[in-house]
Every structure is written in C-alpha cells, then in structure tokens.
Amino acid sequence: MAKFKEYLKDYFVYEGKECRYIRNEPERIRATSAKEGCLWLIYTSYNSRDCCYQIKTFENNHTCGRDFGSNLADRKWVASKLVKVLETRPDLTLKEAKDHMVEEYNVQLHDKIIARALKAARKQVIRKKGEQYGKIQDNLSELLRNNPCSTAMMWTIPQPESLALFDRLYISLEACKLRFKAGCRRLIGLDGCFLKGYYGGQLLSGIEQDGNNHFFIISYAVVDSENTETYK
Template sequence: MKADQLNYEGDSEKDDDKDYEAGSEGKDAQFNEVPIIDEEDDEEHVEVDEELEPDQVMIAKLVKGQPFKRMVDSVIRFNIGLIFNSKEHMREIFKDYAIQEGIEFTIMKKDKVRQTYKCAINGCGWRAHASCMIDGVTFMLKTLSDQHDYHRVYNNKKTKVKWIASKFKKLVKSNPGIKVKVIGDLLRESFKVSVDIRRLYRVNNRALKELAKDHAQCFGYLRRTFIGVDGCHLKGPFGGVLLSTVFLDANSGIFSLAVCICEKETQDN
C-alpha cells in the first residue's frame, strides 16, 4: 500500500505536540477576523446581513474535510482529511480497521485534542494521527502512513468478547440454539480471526443475556391488564346491590369477570 503523508507544519510525527497550539491560534484567528461593529455608528455606514448562517454551516466551511462513511461491503478505507464524529467514534473505527487488516496497534496519544495510533511491531511504519477541530468534538485525520510490511495477526487482542458479541448479536437472536463452533467458523471466515473456545462460549452467553434484556424491554410494551370494580343499587321488591368486575379484552371491549348480588356494598362483600 502507498504511504500518504500530510506535508504541512503541525502534522508530522515530530510536530504532533503543536496541534493544540496551532488549533488554538487558528480558532482565535477566525474570531479576530470578524469585524466589530459599534452600535452607535451611523446606519448609513453599517451593512447588516439579516440571514446569518447557522453555526454548523460556518463550522463546515471552516473544516474542509470528508465525513467518514463505511463502504458498501463494510470495508474500511482511510485517507487524509477524514472527519470522525468524536474520539470514541474514531477509536471504534480504528479497532474495526485493525481487525480487518490484521494489525495490532498502540495508542501513543489519547488526550482531548490528539489521537495517535502506531503499529505495535518495532520497525513498522504504519501510523495515523488526528487532532481535534475547532468545534472541540470532531477529529480530523491529518497524518497517515498505511504501509504495513509485517505478517497478518490472526489472534488479534482487539477481538474482545464485547466486540464479537456485537457482530453476531443478530445471528444469535434469530437462532438462539446456535453452536459456538459455528460462530467460530463464521468469525474466521468473515474477519480472519481465530479465538479460543472459551471466549466463544462467553460470546454466546453475552449475546443470549442481551437477547433476554430485549425480551424484558418488549414485555413493558404489552397491554397492561385493567380490572374495574363497580356497583349499582337495585330498585325493586327485593333491593340490594349489584357488584361486577370487568376488564378490557383484545378488541378493547368490556368483558365481565364476576357478578355478585349482595345486601350492601361492604368490605366483606
């Protein structure tokens, strides 16, 4: 793969520490360029734009990048200028990319304004660096060297139980009795990753527990049983009180459960 490097100051490996300062200066420069208008000036010399642009549109113009999107076949491809929604989103995407390409990387820098990833193998040139944009939330990929010269890692440490369960949750939901061996074969075929049998059992149990939580949440949306108790006084030669218990059926109709005729409406009755 061809290595791409961003050739401007502040984005090389030696100048990664300047991202915060450069970002702050750029942010101040944007605000310093805005002219200050005195409210006491004559109206003839003041031009006011009545249709001001929203903050998101202004930020989009200042951040000339490309939002990250997965390919149709779910393959992840990186290029300089990609924008991630947040640092958590960026870590999730890079974890999927590491498993996809069989790379084990270490996070060199992971503060609020910088994210730097490097291959864990000494001598490998794979490296990616991103810094926070002026909005303080999104991150832009500014340095990328995607040349990985070493062999593929099949037992990747990034394949945690939580990650595998998230990928096979729908499969377990549609087939709760699936065998862990089938999950292992699909994991090896789809992601080229091999894990031990104990981890696969933990993956299956975790997916089943999440499925049980979904059932519990769905139970809360069911129709709650409504039972009403009422009584009316009977007028005639015998008198008394008619007590009845009713509830709503599936067609929202009134259905009688029990009927009782007593002398008085008391607690004993």
C-alpha cells in the same frame, strides 16, 4: 472518538495486527502498529473550523507481518459483534458464530472464547427484548393517537408483589378495516405462526383476499399459544 477507536480495533483485528496508541486524548488520537519499524500511522483530531473530527494523517503501509498472538479479539469485543447477529438469528450455534467471526472479521478464535462470548451476547439480547415489554402500553397509546378508530388492546397477568406479566396483544388498524369493507371478499381466514425469539409465543392473524387475489391482513394478535381462549 470512542466510535473511532471501536472501528480502529475492528480494523486491527481483521488485519491481525497489534495497535499502539502514541497519543490518546479526548480530542486527538495518534495510533500505529505495535511492531517496531512498521510505517502504518493514523492521526485523528477535532477540526474546530468544521466542528467535526477528521483524519488528518494516514499512512496505510504495513511493513509488519500478521500477529497470530494478538489478543485484541477478547470476549467483550466478540460478544458485541455477536449481539448484532443474535437479534436476527436467535438460534445461532457455536459453529455458526465461529464461522461468522472468520467470514466477517478474518479472525480464528478458540471455542472457549466463542462459547463465553455467545453466552454473554445472549444475555444482552434477552435483556434488551425483555425491556421492550415495558414499552408496549406506550406504543399502543401512540398507535391509537396517530390512527384514530383503530383497535389496540393488551392483556396482562397480575402479580401480587411485582409488575404484571404480558399475556396477549391484539391490533387492528382502521385503514385495514376500511379497506376490507371497501373492496375485499366477505370471507375471513385465520392464520398463525410460531415466534422463534427467546420468549416464544404465536402470531395469529385475520386475513382475506382482495380483488387481485392477494392476501390482506385485517388484524393480528400475539398470544402464548393457539387455543379457544386466544381466538375469543
């Protein structure tokens, strides 16, 4: 029901209406437009026979106009929508965020709301990405368990009174090694690119060409910067 209410709010924001709950209980919800006399109505409740929630009544007929004073699009709601965008576009600007809300949700918001929501969304994304560093060792162990004879190593920087910090990472899968020995040219090249996320760094890779002149990756590493130490 929480997910249903989330999508219902998205719908009302897009339509520019105010939602009013006639009944709001754990297993049933009846909602309508807040404008008096509007015929739009939806009723959802638990279906014990099919063991699921089901929309049992739906009158999709708005007889009220758009409410430009609607406050359903609050900072928390806007931030939840921008988090999804920031995960793929970490350099999202204020103008791009504002345009995204207009294109996807048909809502024009004040710059202050967008700015505060964007700031809150960035904190959520950074926290989520930071937590992933604590799972790297478990991921490497799982990789080695499912890919025997592969190479997966991580270096850290010890901290006196806290957890160690991530330094660099190196991975080379056994299947890639065998493929290189079986049918690739005996010439290895090095390539690199910048990681554009919050924590930055560089992605280095060892590549070569197969019989069809296609590039084939033998190994890759994540490092702070491209220098003599990281290439070792």
